[in-house]
Structure formats: C-alpha cells, structure tokens
Amino acid sequence: MGQAQLAAVPEPKYWHLRTVLLRTIDTEFSTGQVIPNERELSARFGVARATLRQALDQLELEGRLVRRRGIGTLIAAPRVGVPVSSSEEGWPSTSRSQAWRIVDCTSAPASPQLATALGVPAGETVHTVRRLRLAQGLIVATESLHVPDSAVPHLPALPQLVGSTEGERARSVLRQLERVGVDGESRSVELGVAEADQAVLLERPPGTPVLVVTTQYAAAGRKVAVAVCTYRADTCKLTFGESGGVEVSPVTAVRSA
Amino acid sequence: MGQAQLAAVPEPKYWHLRTVLLRTIDTEFSTGQVIPNERELSARFGVARATLRQALDQLELEGRLVRRRGIGTLIAAPRVGVPVSSSEEGWPSTSRSQAWRIVDCTSAPASPQLATALGVPAGETVHTVRRLRLAQGLIVATESLHVPDSAVPHLPALPQLVGSTEGERARSVLRQLERVGVDGESRSVELGVAEADQAVLLERPPGTPVLVVTTQYAAAGRKVAVAVCTYRADTCKLTFGESGGVEVSPVTAVRSA
DNA sequence: AAGTGGTCTAGACCACGAT
DNA sequence: TCGTGGTCTAGACCACTTT
Known part of the structure; x- marks a missing residue:
C-alpha cells in the first residue's frame, strides 16, 4: 500500500484516511485478500490506532471490508x-x-x-x-x-x-x-x-x-x-x-x- | 444492571450501557428531549467518555438519538x-x-x-x-x-x-x-x-x-x-x-x- | 507463543451554537 | 465566553486464531 499523505484540511483525518484506503483497496487489492494489520497501518499513516479504526469502521459499514478477530482485515466480496x-x-x-x-x-x-x-x-x-x-x-x-x-x-x-x-x-x-x-x-x-x-x-x-x-x-x-x-x-x-x-x-x- | 450470568463471554460494557440507556429513554424521556451530556453520563456510569460514546453511536445508528454539536443529544422522533x-x-x-x-x-x-x-x-x-x-x-x-x-x-x-x-x-x-x-x-x-x-x-x-x-x-x-x-x-x-x-x-x- | 482485531482508559484540543 | 458533541492521542489489556 501507499505511504502517508494526510492533508491539513478541515476534513477529519479519519475521513480522509477512508478515502485513501478506499482508493487503495479498489486499485491494489481483490476480494478475500488481507490488508496490513491495524498497528502497521496506523504507524504507516502516522495516526493513532483509534483513528485508523474509525476509517476502517466506515469501510466495514459500506461492506467493503470484513474484520475477523485473530485473523485480520479482508477485502469483502461484493454484496x-x-x-x-x-x-x-x-x-x-x-x-x-x-x-x-x-x-x-x-x-x-x-x-x-x-x-x-x-x-x-x-x-x-x-x-x-x-x-x-x-x-x-x-x-x-x-x-x-x-x-x-x-x-x-x-x-x-x-x-x-x-x-x-x-x-x-x-x-x-x-x-x-x-x-x-x-x-x-x-x-x-x-x-x-x-x-x-x-x-x-x-x-x-x-x-x-x-x-x-x-x-x-x-x-x-x-x-x-x-x-x-x-x-x-x-x-x-x-x-x-x-x-x-x-x-x-x-x-x-x-x-x- | 449488575447481573450474575454464567456468560462465558462477558458482554462488552458499551453494549450493556446501550441496553440500559435504551430502557431509560423508552421509559423516562420523550421525543425532542435532551439527555444529560456525555461527560456527565460517562461519570455517572463510571466509564470513559469514549465508551459511553460507543453506546450512543449504536443508539444513533438505530435512529433513537440525534446528536447536535453545540446543543446536546436529543431523543429522536420515530422514523x-x-x-x-x-x-x-x-x-x-x-x-x-x-x-x-x-x-x-x-x-x-x-x-x-x-x-x-x-x-x-x-x-x-x-x-x-x-x-x-x-x-x-x-x-x-x-x-x-x-x-x-x-x-x-x-x-x-x-x-x-x-x-x-x-x-x-x-x-x-x-x-x-x-x-x-x-x-x-x-x-x-x-x-x-x-x-x-x-x-x-x-x-x-x-x-x-x-x-x-x-x-x-x-x-x-x-x-x-x-x-x-x-x-x-x-x-x-x-x-x-x-x-x-x-x-x-x-x-x-x-x-x- | 505470537499475532490479530476488540475493548477501554484518561486525558487533550477543536468546531459549533447559544449567551 | 461557555457548554456541547467531534476528533485525536498513546497507551493498556482482552479474546480469538493460528503456529
């Protein structure tokens, strides 16, 4: 995945993060693949883990990601x-x-x-x-x-x-x-x-x-x-x-x- | 509130909190009323504000609460x-x-x-x-x-x-x-x-x-x-x-x- | 045992609306 | 200016799955 790039705009970090992640999973990942774990992603983007999780929460709500405890976060299959x-x-x-x-x-x-x-x-x-x-x-x-x-x-x-x-x-x-x-x-x-x-x-x-x-x-x-x-x-x-x-x-x- | 269940898996605090809050707003509040602010509620229930907010997030997703910045949290009208x-x-x-x-x-x-x-x-x-x-x-x-x-x-x-x-x-x-x-x-x-x-x-x-x-x-x-x-x-x-x-x-x- | 996501804490500061 | 919810941090520990 890409590297950190966060704009200092009125837009919340977690929302921008969601956009970046969404583009990334659309272009570089396919159904069933696991993305890097939360600790690594938060470090890579220079944000707290809670903030990263807020972005993942959105993507999960949209049905784009599936998170499995003990396993990791996967690209979801189309609905x-x-x-x-x-x-x-x-x-x-x-x-x-x-x-x-x-x-x-x-x-x-x-x-x-x-x-x-x-x-x-x-x-x-x-x-x-x-x-x-x-x-x-x-x-x-x-x-x-x-x-x-x-x-x-x-x-x-x-x-x-x-x-x-x-x-x-x-x-x-x-x-x-x-x-x-x-x-x-x-x-x-x-x-x-x-x-x-x-x-x-x-x-x-x-x-x-x-x-x-x-x-x-x-x-x-x-x-x-x-x-x-x-x-x-x-x-x-x-x-x-x-x-x-x-x-x-x-x-x-x-x-x- | 305090239950002695044999639950092998303890219920998360925020979920139990949601249940308590849901019962409270059903019985003691009516549409349009503002509930106590987050800092007071978290103190009252003895949890961190983030945990309380997790419970409120659920209730908002269910359409039971509306949160307005600068105003407070209100009981939502029926859908x-x-x-x-x-x-x-x-x-x-x-x-x-x-x-x-x-x-x-x-x-x-x-x-x-x-x-x-x-x-x-x-x-x-x-x-x-x-x-x-x-x-x-x-x-x-x-x-x-x-x-x-x-x-x-x-x-x-x-x-x-x-x-x-x-x-x-x-x-x-x-x-x-x-x-x-x-x-x-x-x-x-x-x-x-x-x-x-x-x-x-x-x-x-x-x-x-x-x-x-x-x-x-x-x-x-x-x-x-x-x-x-x-x-x-x-x-x-x-x-x-x-x-x-x-x-x-x-x-x-x-x-x- | 090691690695993952899930929960929880105790703070801090910001954006917004009312006063 | 003050009180509200919104965002963010840097940790900690737990529950689950795999090795």
Whole structure:
C-alpha cells in the first residue's frame, strides 16, 4: 500500500484516511485478500490506532471490508443480491428452493404490539416460525413469521402436536399458510442493529447493522401473517421488482460516477 | 444492571450501557428531549467518555438519538415512513406533490458504469437531474436521475437551452420522461454512507449512514432511466406495496416483542 | 507463543451554537 | 465566553486464531 499523505484540511483525518484506503483497496487489492494489520497501518499513516479504526469502521459499514478477530482485515466480496420481491421468494414454500432453514417454532399469546400488527385481539394464540435465509450457501437473514391461530384454522391443535419436533410443527404452520393463500402484502425497510439473539443466528457480533424488512401479508382483506426479516447489511443488497435474483447490471457502481 | 450470568463471554460494557440507556429513554424521556451530556453520563456510569460514546453511536445508528454539536443529544422522533412503491411516488410528476425539490441538471457523456446500467454505448449524452425529496417538511433523500439522451428524443437540443435556468432544463427532462411513460421498474436497496456532496444536501456530516435505493425504469422493453436515491437511514423507513404513505400499524414495535 | 482485531482508559484540543 | 458533541492521542489489556 501507499505511504502517508494526510492533508491539513478541515476534513477529519479519519475521513480522509477512508478515502485513501478506499482508493487503495479498489486499485491494489481483490476480494478475500488481507490488508496490513491495524498497528502497521496506523504507524504507516502516522495516526493513532483509534483513528485508523474509525476509517476502517466506515469501510466495514459500506461492506467493503470484513474484520475477523485473530485473523485480520479482508477485502469483502461484493454484496449478494437478495430478492425480496413477490410472495414467491419469501413465502413458506417448504418444497422448492433450499433458501430457508427452519430454526424453531413456538406458539404463545400475542403481545399487544404483535396483536395490533396482526389485527387480532391481544392474547390470541400466535404461531411464530423462526427461519434462516441462505444465499449462495451463506446465512444472510433471520426471519420471524407470526401467524395468528385464527388464520390457520386447519392447523392440528397443540395437544395433538406433542411429540412432534419443532421442525414438523413449523412445517405444518407453513403448509396451512400456503393453503390460505395471499392476495396482498405491504413492506417496509429500515436500518437496525442486531440484538444478541439475532446476532447469534447471523453469526455476527451484537450491534451489527442490519436491514429490517417487515412484511404484512393479507388474504381476503384481512391480515394473515407478519414477517420480520433481518438481513445482514454488510453482505446483502435487497432487490425488488421483476428482475429477481441476480442483478441485471452492476448498478452499484453508478454511485461513484 | 449488575447481573450474575454464567456468560462465558462477558458482554462488552458499551453494549450493556446501550441496553440500559435504551430502557431509560423508552421509559423516562420523550421525543425532542435532551439527555444529560456525555461527560456527565460517562461519570455517572463510571466509564470513559469514549465508551459511553460507543453506546450512543449504536443508539444513533438505530435512529433513537440525534446528536447536535453545540446543543446536546436529543431523543429522536420515530422514523418517517417514506413510500418507495409504485412509479407514481418517485416519478417526475412536476405537478402534484411538493415532495421533490430540484437541485440542478447537467448533461454529460456517460461514464462506462453508467452506460452499462442504462444499456447505452459509453460516451452517449446522459441528462442528470438532481433532486431532494421532502417528507413532512424535512429533507429525507437526494436523487440523481440519469436519462440517456436517446430516451427523450423530443427534448430541446442543448444549444437551444442556453439561457434557460437549470430548473427549467430539469423540468423539460422530467416532462419528456413523463411523455415516454414507464412500464416496468426494478429496484435494489442497500446500506451506504453519505459522501461529501450527498452529505451537504442531506444536511448531515460525511459518513452518515444512508439507504441507497437504485431504480431502473423501463419503457417498451428498454431502459429509459436509472435513479439513485439516497435516503437518510436515521430518519427514514422505506415503505413498499399497496399501503402508501403512513404505515397502517406500528409494526416496528414487533421487533422488541 | 505470537499475532490479530476488540475493548477501554484518561486525558487533550477543536468546531459549533447559544449567551 | 461557555457548554456541547467531534476528533485525536498513546497507551493498556482482552479474546480469538493460528503456529
């Protein structure tokens, strides 16, 4: 990598450093390579390690770097395009794509907030299926799918499910939901950070930035499910619309134009 | 606060601090209030100011706090729901909603990346309209709308536009684009940080986290425009689907359930 | 054991907004 | 001028991975 060159301008050091590093990794490094360690870089640029780390923090937030404790700092792979478009992608089709992996399934009375979101009376039984979403073999998201009991009337009663595994119970919920069908969905996307439990599932430390996608599913004019899907912001680019799956063109690059 | 857990991995101080602060601001503060300053808080919790700031950084990333230099740290207002759904919302209807404010308009040969994204030969003239998006009187996003010259054949030639203001030129581009119509769009959303120019427009410091929405518009099977829209991640929740505008229910709260 | 990133400290000074 | 958050320093120790 290049050598120290810091302008004495109103621009903060860490921001200038980020710019220099960004240009360097764009021109002299490729995906998967490890860059020099933090102590060496801070010495080379003549700044404190904390300042250098501030620059690396930015680049990590942008998904350009990945830092692994005990290993080093690596050039990140380009973000994976993850389709979040029509029902077909995220919907509980247990068959087809292996893109989802069931974690567990619980049934409990709805909290007030959840009841409101689902449009059911507080306290009604709600089945919650937790799943992991995979893309290209990597975990990219966790999902909590909440289904009020009244939306899946043909679900076997709880007592009959004693002895069945969580996976089986989860699959029955999904199957029943499929039978109901969906004729509408509304969605929101916002930035969040992973709490402890999410962080474990995503194999990331707590506080990891995530894109929280909340989807409300409707059938015959009433809400039948709410899904809260938590995507790793560092590795995911959410895609919507007709062009499912892989991106048609590297539009991301337009940003720097 | 003090817990005797068997955690083989001790929770970092800043993360525990975040949890405590989050509970405090949820129960004892309301939107717009200023919380005690950093020096006092760090003293009160018996940690270094840098550690306290690490906790505040998290809460700011989550959109729960707003820090203003010279003023203090305030409880943030809930995120504003911004419709990014059908063409109607984001589309250049110069009339109707006052939700967009034109910044400038330039015409230049397409960079290679931009040409690829638009599906035109590199070097073709591309008109770029920059706009601000407002919601509830606040700036929530900037947009760069790229339109290849070949997609708007009836646009007055450049020489004829000499003397016209940028605003007028921008409006003619938008008008022509409206005439062409749109029959398809594909979109992606990812996390980014605001560069210097974007930061100025968004009235935020460089490095501010943003949600980058890239939209490709098509008409008659060919791409007619690409829009790169940069939303302030701290204040925006992007909404898709039928329920435009305000959210139907406080689904966000489900996260903590 | 050695090397990496992660956390934490106790200071210092600067830029900004209000007074 | 004063109080605020923003930046920066020079260390220290810890947790993790590899050798």
